[in-house]
Amino acid sequence: MMRVARFLPDLDFVLLCLALIAGGASAADRSVPVALAALVVLAGSGLVRARRMQRARRDSAAAEQELLETRAIARLLGENASEIVLRTDASGMITYASPAVAQHGRIKPEALLGASLPSLFNATKADDVARLHDLAIHGKSDGQWHEFRAGAALRGPDADGGWFELRVHPLIDEAGGHHGAVAILRNIDERKTFEQRLAEAGLTDPLTGLANRRAFIAMLQHCLDGQAQDAPNVGCIAMFDLDHFKQINDQFGQEVGDRVLVLFAGLARAQVRGEDMVARVGGEMFGVLLPQASPEQAEAVCQRILSTFSDQARVVGNAIVRTSASGGVARMARSADAAMRAAEIALYTAKAKGRDRLELETRKRSPGARW
Template structure:
């Protein structure tokens, strides 16, 4: 077996196919010569994916990113990256090459990336396929914040429940997050400030989300966090950290005293749950958090009334 492993590693180094593996925290743990060359990675380097994309963008190399604001693009991309078990797409490099990229994610969150050079394919066909990919992304994206929308989040909940039904594993939890007193913010400061707050919230929460989780906006000031393989107690620990992050945020440069908070309801999956039943329990817990004074989370307990927890 050891010889087979060594032989495979040697073949990976020599193949023109790009091969890489990222850990659950999105840190590069392996990249062959072709991958390192395409994305300007030193042999001993193990950068995080966002860091790698950021430095290549500012250097004008690596993946072509057609976005005026890199950080907004990054938030949007991270809201979908690694959420499905497998996806395939086309991407182009600054050096003119065109790649067919696949991403395979296992149950623990490790991602295997394999890319082949398809530059020789007809350019007009590539343009049509890229337009298709852009259209799919737009259909999954919230226009204001750039993160996943209701349709995409609902699909991820369905996937989570379906996987648990198929293999008997623990499905996970869902959290409904809602900004506190958002109507007051809009009424006092204007809808422009409200939009700034929504984008700030999306960016800061997305930065706290694990790659196996999915975070999206479902409408107004309401957001959903999908947490596969995560108990309600574990979800509460993650959200308590998010509560602290948002309490410290000061999104308005001309009003340094301005801050905001959110409330959350968490529900852990039950064996016969549907998307609707899981969401309803989380929404009920959110309502209890609002009644308890806001700026906190409440965990749904099927055997009793929802239990408040303030970080």
């Protein structure tokens, strides 16, 4: 009887047996042996198992397809991105290097396999890189960009060591453990050269290391001169002001206030692209230039800057300080003065509406449009 149950052909026979047991036939028919009832139960459970197996196969196929698509997307991004992506194990040994390595030196990605992450940079900073990796492995990555000069292992023995920004994130397994890290590198040679020229010309802010107001206006004018005024994305300008900064200085002292300014400068620079400019334009006010960025892109970047800085209690020096900022965004249009004035009006609107928020430039526009 058990052998029959294993090979029961379909559901129709099961239903027929159920009808017989339920009394749909004569009295003689209702004396069907108990074994037949067992046959039906076994068959039914077999069908349930079969359906579960079929569903599991479908789920497995869908998961496999999703994995293949994810790998394809990751491969596409890795092959076309200008930023270098490295994967390391828990010890810091590199197990994967993206093709972008070849864009920044004279070595191939496979040449980095087996090397340690700290060995890619100037030997004097190897301990700092190792510390960043160790923090990521233990789930304590700060998520910030850190500047390092490249060593021969990254740029090749005959190439001059350039500058890179490095950010390290942990790799987390299914159990929640950290078994490796992903390091992202982007070349900042152009920016470092520009910063050097600014420093030589007295165009940097000595406290934060950012460009000062004079350099900011000069770069804004350069962006406007290089683009047609009717171009769809000349770019955007943003102005930020730290909320209640005078209270921070009065309560905790100027040293803590200076550290808050440096903190905002670092967080803002970490959120923008390599071609963007962050400047301290005066006191606790900062400016950001986003060349060729659409209003939507500029809004997203500026909102991230506020989100990373605002409404958080931070340990700054020996004080616990709650920080926030307000911001205004406008398009680069007309003249440098007009663009800055539009961004400042948006900033003052944010202040008037309660601070700790971002406001967009008010312009004549079609109904429903944001700009």
